[in-house]
Each structure stands twice: as structure tokens, then as C-alpha cells.
Amino acid sequence: MIYLTRVEHFNAAHKLYNPNWTEEKNKEVFGKCSNTNWHGHNYELHVTVKGNPHPETGFVYNAKTLGNLIKDVIIEKVDHSNLNMDVDFMKDKFTSAENLAIGIWNELRPHIDSEETKLHCVKLVETKSIFVEYFG
Template structure:
């Protein structure tokens, strides 16, 4: 089994806020992330797939093609967008890095060919904070 990772970057704004809480409680729990005027991140997305190399190409999957799928299915929808307001696949979801990673997995898994499996979504929100998702709920 070989693992192939493609790295992409995007910028997006969001706000962490529980509508059932007061502004004070949201600020206590989420700090600056609850800013009423939103805040943004320069995200780094690592998409790892796995499979066996094709005997004719030596590839698990063409990395350039993987990049095109990631850009078409995810990046074009979220780059320079407000995750709370502009992204169809985040509608009604809390826009934490954890939920965003799960939503990205769900988007990509529908568009990969059967011969490869999605292994991991690693999403850096900052250089010091990232989440990893390996599928399953």
C-alpha cells in the first residue's frame, strides 16, 4: 500500500459562535474566533490517498489529476469565502476546523475513482493547529 499526499492552500473567513449562547459565553469559549466581524485563516490542506501502484504508470494516482479534483471540488468553493455564509457544503454546520475537515472528506470521497481510497484529510488552520480526519463518524 502506497500513500500519496497532495498539499493545497486556501484562505477563508469564519466565525465560531453558538447561537444558543450569549455573546459573553461565546467570547469566553471561542475568544477572538467569536469576533462578530469574522476572522480569517490561511489554511493548508493535505489530502492523502492510498492504493497500489499501477503497473503501467507506477502511480497510485496521478498527482496532477488529484490536484485538479481538489481544486474543482473543494478549493474553488472555499477559497476567499466566508465558511459560515458562502460554502454550500458547510451550510448549517459549525465551522470548526474539525467539521471543515469532515466536510472536505465528504466532498472528495464522492469524486475519487474506485482504485484509490481516501486515507486522511489533514487541515492546518494555523502553523501550530491542525486536525486530521481518517473517515468514519
């Protein structure tokens, strides 16, 4: 089994805020992430697929094809967007890194999974010190 990872980047704004809580409770739990005027991140997205190299190409999955797929399915929707307001697959969800990684997985998986190749992991780096990994 071989694992292939493609890395892409995007910039997006969001706000973590529970409307059932007071402003004070939101600030206590979410800190600066509950800023009324939003805040942004320069995200790094790692998408890992797994499988066996194809006998005719030696590829688990064509890396260029994977990059184009990520750009078409994810980056076009999230880059320079407000995750809370502009991104259909994040509608009515907390826009935490955790939920965003799950949303990205759900968007990509139908395009990647086949008999030969499976989506293995979505790793989303939010800051230099915070990242999440989702394995489905």
C-alpha cells in the same frame, strides 16, 4: 500499500458562534474566533490517498489529477469565501477546523474512492500550531 499526499492552500473567513449562548459565553468558549466581524486563516490542505501503484503508470493516483480535483471540488468553493455564509457543504454547521475537514472528506470521497484507490486522510492546517486530521 502506498500513500500519496497532495497539498493545496486557500484563504477563508469564518466565525465560531453558538446562537443559543450569550455573547460572554461565546467569547469564553471561542475567544477571538467569535469575533462579530469574522476572522480569517491561511489554510493548508493535505489530501492523502492510498493504494497500490498501477502497473502501467506506477502511480497510486495521478498527482496532477488529484490537484485538479481538489481545486475543482474544494478550493473553488472555499478560497476567499466566508465559510459560514458562502460554502454549501458547511451550511448550518459550526465552521471549526474539525467540521471543515469532515466536509472536505465528504466532498472528495465520491470522486476518489475506487477499487484501486481510497481516500485515506484529510489534514487541515489552520494555524502554525493547530491542525486536524480526519480518516473517515
